[in-house]
Amino acid sequence: MLAAMSATTPHPAQAINDDIARASPALLALLSELGREAVYPPDIPHQAAQARGKRFNATIGQITDGHGRVLALPSLERQVSGLEGDHNAALLYSPIEGRESLRRRWRGRHRPSSPAASPSSLPLVVAGLTHGLALVADLFCDRGRAVVVPVPFWGNYRQIFALRRGGRIVPADIYRAGRFDPAALRAPLDALPEGEPALVLLNLPSNPVGYSPTASESDHLVEALAGAAARRPLLVVCDDAYAGLVYEDDIPRESLFWRLGSIDERLLAVKIDGCTKELVFFGGRVAFLTFPFEPDLPVTRALESKTKCLLRASVGSPVAVSQEIALATLEHAGVEAEIEQVRQVLARRYRALREALERADPRLLRPLPFNSGCFALLELPEGLDAEAVRLRLLAEFDTGVVASPPRHLRIAYCSVAEEAIPELVSRIEAGIAAESS
């Protein structure tokens, strides 16, 4: 469509595309057709923003008392009476980019203190991690684009990048030899034609494997990505859904995003994280999308304009009530200690699971390396079918696990009590044994 516009009328996105090209030609090359088209239109939200504070303001399509306060139903308002935040803001529309105070607090909470940390924008609020991924797919994934993903991966990546956007999922066999091998990322990338833009999805700690790289593995991973970016524009999507849930002292807890900002001008990273796991707020649907540029730069504003356009075209403004809940929670002095307590509960389950698995028969099950997140993944013996084992565990052992065909079972120890874990592993082992015989 850009090409079809008349030569005398610039496309409305032209100015922000120019801002992007000036900051990063690789970023422009990475944008999808939809990403290039998108620009936040100067219509109602823009006009409403200009009218803010005027004595007579008839721009706002919300039902208020005429002075900015929602005309709340009493039966509804009492439902949020426990909220320590702004009740009015909870019941009215959020700005499309999210509440600024929450965005600032989230950035401050995550940004490492080191001056070497990569640049980062004020995060945009999105409707959950999946929505952040879907927006990245809209912006950067066109039909046929290679999306390199370590296997095994969260199945929903396929819906988001392949089904909806036509991307081509390219598996990277990163756990091949029973250990995390960053070099395995290079082969599928190097097999692509030189110069062709590509995406890499990194979910660390990972679902379903539950692994985070060691410091040395992280170094090798960064090297592998830098090597790949020497040959093409490369977007690294850091899906940090499980940020902070790390249970071994020698495993870095910081997102790889903070190391990727300055290693190659053709490597761009985006960070997606959220309240879902970090604040144990699964029902809230508040997540964040961060770009690798400082706030208020022209390139940052250009990416925000495109993202806000696509936000409007997909879900509109993010949920306000959840943002107020998250903000009020983060304003509690003790909240980081509460988050640490949850981490410790999960760490104890993690240790119980490790111990139980170490006692299990390695001829029946072998865990992939795991040290973080919510899950462990078991590899079954050759010849066994994960789905058959799952159904047997349901039917005969009163036990539910997730099958990841052909030969893996996922254990979500985040939802199993510590004291139940030994028996859970015994039943899984017995189910596999029954299926093997």
Next chain:
Amino acid sequence: MLAAMSATTPHPAQAINDDIARASPALLALLSELGREAVYPPDIPHQAAQARGKRFNATIGQITDGHGRVLALPSLERQVSGLEGDHNAALLYSPIEGRESLRRRWRGRHRPSSPAASPSSLPLVVAGLTHGLALVADLFCDRGRAVVVPVPFWGNYRQIFALRRGGRIVPADIYRAGRFDPAALRAPLDALPEGEPALVLLNLPSNPVGYSPTASESDHLVEALAGAAARRPLLVVCDDAYAGLVYEDDIPRESLFWRLGSIDERLLAVKIDGCTKELVFFGGRVAFLTFPFEPDLPVTRALESKTKCLLRASVGSPVAVSQEIALATLEHAGVEAEIEQVRQVLARRYRALREALERADPRLLRPLPFNSGCFALLELPEGLDAEAVRLRLLAEFDTGVVASPPRHLRIAYCSVAEEAIPELVSRIEAGIAAESS
């Protein structure tokens, strides 16, 4: 992609596409390529559903105490302490299709008692009206598909259907002669090649016009749609965002959706409505998508499977905390009276606005017909530029309205106090006069 599958391996969506074809060949013809591809995969949510109630359940990727209760941060849990609903459900993931009790209640609240009312599914919960529209666009809008929309229309339709899905917006000049003319819908539809599927977007009460048809106009509208469906598969999207906000006694309040189910087998209607305006819960992002088939039929399950697939690929599960708030609100005996009180407040503003506009100089402004919703739309004299008037009103009259270029101003009286309305109209009139001179 369907065509590219091997002849011996049926596409995973084939079975549900067959269910759709058996119930309605027109519906199958209306599906987009993405809509035909989509099928809810039998993976984690499906496996988790099968494991519900098992003694050992390690399927759930949520952080719980091991017995189904969220490991909530105390600082977060206190934020929902006023909620009369299920706190645990508010903090954990909602089912992808929404909480069943809310879906049932919403259906019951909207379904007319008349046995002649069109069939309707259990509505799916979506993340706001926009998200419902975006899902309909995913399901039914392909590149180049005609999307007929009465003008003037909400600008975001363009982002949702044209920008993101490549649809072709075809304006229908339904308010041409200063009155609502349903026949105006026919011309753009009849101009399309016979048999080509098309979409019609009906937003009644409308944004930005604020109009709902009379009983006789509704009859003509239904006739026009039936006539159009005689020549092609036609999907009528009922965007009922402003349902119930009707201020004249002789204007039907019921959605047209309830009349469209049986007029032609080639006419399919979907209904999108929500808590945003109906429960004055703008910050909640809870809306509903209803299909024109009774619950539990194969065709209904097929459409639900496709929609759930696209839900997962766009935002994941809908916000749980807002659903609990909406459900608890709807369970209050007095809630319908509270909703009626809001309607009466808006009805008084509506009357104040009508009276003020009747006193205004018709050479300066003429309202399009309005009788419902949140807005009125003023037509400016020829030669005036709406954007210039808007900027003048901001700069010189301390007054904000929305410009709908080239020649309309939108007044959102839903956010202006009744007593301010005469002065608001005076200032708008004075601003137009100043711009005219």
